[in-house]
Amino acid sequence: MQEDIQLNPRKFVCPEYVYGVDSRLMAATYCAKLGGRKIFVVTDAVIKESRWFKELENDLHTHSLDYHVFSSVSPNPRDYEVMQGKNEYEENKCNLILALGGGSVMDCAKGIGIVCTNQKDIHRYEGVDMIKKPMPPLICIPTTGGTSADVSQFAIINNTSEKYKFAIISKAVVPDIALIDPFILTSMDAFLSACTGMDALSHSFEAYASNANSAFTDLYALESIKLIFGNLQKSIEQPFNIHARGQIMLASLYAGLAFSNASLGCVHSLAHSLGGFLDLPHGECNAILLPHVVGYNFDAAKERYLKIAQATNMPIADSNPSKIKTNFVEYLIRFKESVGINTTLNDLGVSTDITATLAAKAIQDPCNATNPRSPEIKDLQTIYNESM
Numbered sequence: 001m002q003e004d005i006q007l008n009p010r011k012f013v014c015p016e017y018v019y020g021v022d023s024r025l026m027a028a029t030y031c032a033k034l035g036g037r038k039i040f041v042v043t044d045a046v047i048k049e050s051r052w053f054k055e056l057e058n059d060l061h062t063h064s065l066d067y068h069v070f071s072s073v074s075p076n077p078r079d080y081e082v083m084q085g086k087n088e089y090e091e092n093k094c095n096l097i098l099a100l101g102g103g104s105v106m107d108c109a110k111g112i113g114i115v116c117t118n119q120k121d122i123h124r125y126e127g128v129d130m131i132k133k134p135m136p137p138l139i140c141i142p143t144t145g146g147t148s149a150d151v152s153q154f155a156i157i158n159n160t161s162e163k164y165k166f167a168i169i170s171k172a173v174v175p176d177i178a179l180i181d182p183f184i185l186t187s188m189d190a191f192l193s194a195c196t197g198m199d200a201l202s203h204s205f206e207a208y209a210s211n212a213n214s215a216f217t218d219l220y221a222l223e224s225i226k227l228i229f230g231n232l233q234k235s236i237e238q239p240f241n242i243h244a245r246g247q248i249m250l251a252s253l254y255a256g257l258a259f260s261n262a263s264l265g266c267v268h269s270l271a272h273s274l275g276g277f278l279d280l281p282h283g284e285c286n287a288i289l290l291p292h293v294v295g296y297n298f299d300a301a302k303e304r305y306l307k308i309a310q311a312t313n314m315p316i317a318d319s320n321p322s323k324i325k326t327n328f329v330e331y332l333i334r335f336k337e338s339v340g341i342n343t344t345l346n347d348l349g350v351s352t353d354i355t356a357t358l359a360a361k362a363i364q365d366p367c368n369a370t371n372p373r374s375p376e377i378k379d380l381q382t383i384y385n386e387s388m
């Protein structure tokens with residue numbers, strides 16, 4: 001019952017964050033505040049060539065802060081990149097990490113922080129609450145509107161030998177400061193905007209339907225869904241519309257606060273296995289899987305999915321729940337197509353030959369624990385097959 005859920009003890013963890021245009025320009029001030037002596041700047045090859053990186057360098061110079069740049073981060077950051085980053089952090093005697101980039105950059109920065117203080121291989125920290133010692137101070141400046149690694153208790157790293165992405169979930173990976181500047185989103189292209197926006201939407205859906213939801217996470221999750229349905233298309237069609245970009249950045253922040261505390265579900269367990277095996281964009285995988293996971297979960301959390309459907313503004317003419325479920329799955333497929341994601345898993349190179357392997361990895365992912373319906377391997381394989 002809802003009343004019982006609201007009265008159960010629930011914690012809420014988040015970093016200090018600054019949201020707003022030009023908050024990115026506060027990076028050096030915060031580095032100095034946190035005692036930064038030599039800053040380890042984590043970014044990727046694309047962002048390193050951007051105006052955001054040049055601005056950051058100027059900012060660090062102006063504040064006379066010494067720094068070392070580590071930009072060897074791939075999409076779906078690899079375990080060996082984390083270990084390489086750790087070596088460079090130590091060789092350069094850094095004492096603070098500053099991440100400028102999307103989810104991959106921020107997750108890699110978190111991984112580097114973990115191994116710098118805990119000194120073992122990154123694989124040792126897979127799972128929930130496996131980190132003993134706190135990381136060095138970490139400041140994050142997200143350059144995409146969706147992953148929310150800048151506020152979350154999650155880091156996702158690619159295990160390259162076993163070809164799957166593993167989750168590290170711990171209060172220890174919450175950054176110290178997040179500088180969330182919607183102006184940066186004006187440089188995202190349409191496809192990246194769509195993928196990261198659909199990632200944020202998946203976070204909100206899964207946090208709201210999660211069996212670890214709370215009054216606080218519900219608030220953020222539902223508001224995030226309204227903002228995404230109201231602004232994602234516009235933010236893609238009008239990339240310099242700062243109002244629409246601002247609403248999407250806010251939606252991403254809200255979704256991050258919700259999922260960081262309520263955790264996720266099968267969309268993410270399936271996407272982690274898939275993204276690691278075929279090295280695919282996380283947001284695109286989520287966008288394809290989300291409608292089918294909703295179809296799978298709907299009956300186990302009917303009231304919650306009805307609230308979600310209302311938040312999306314889907315017209316609900318029928319009172320028959322099974323009709324609503326069918327319509328909602330279709331509505332979500334049309335929404336992802338409306339933002340420019342027209343692919344299926346088949347288009348991404350998935351065939352029925354590998355879905356058993358993917359499902360066997362996905363069943364081990366900790367995100368399943370909070371899914372409203374407890375999946376078996378065959379359920380996960382069926383969802384992959386339905387998404388082709």
Ligand SMILES: [Fe+2]
Nearest residue numbers: 147199203282
């Ligand atoms: Fe995600």
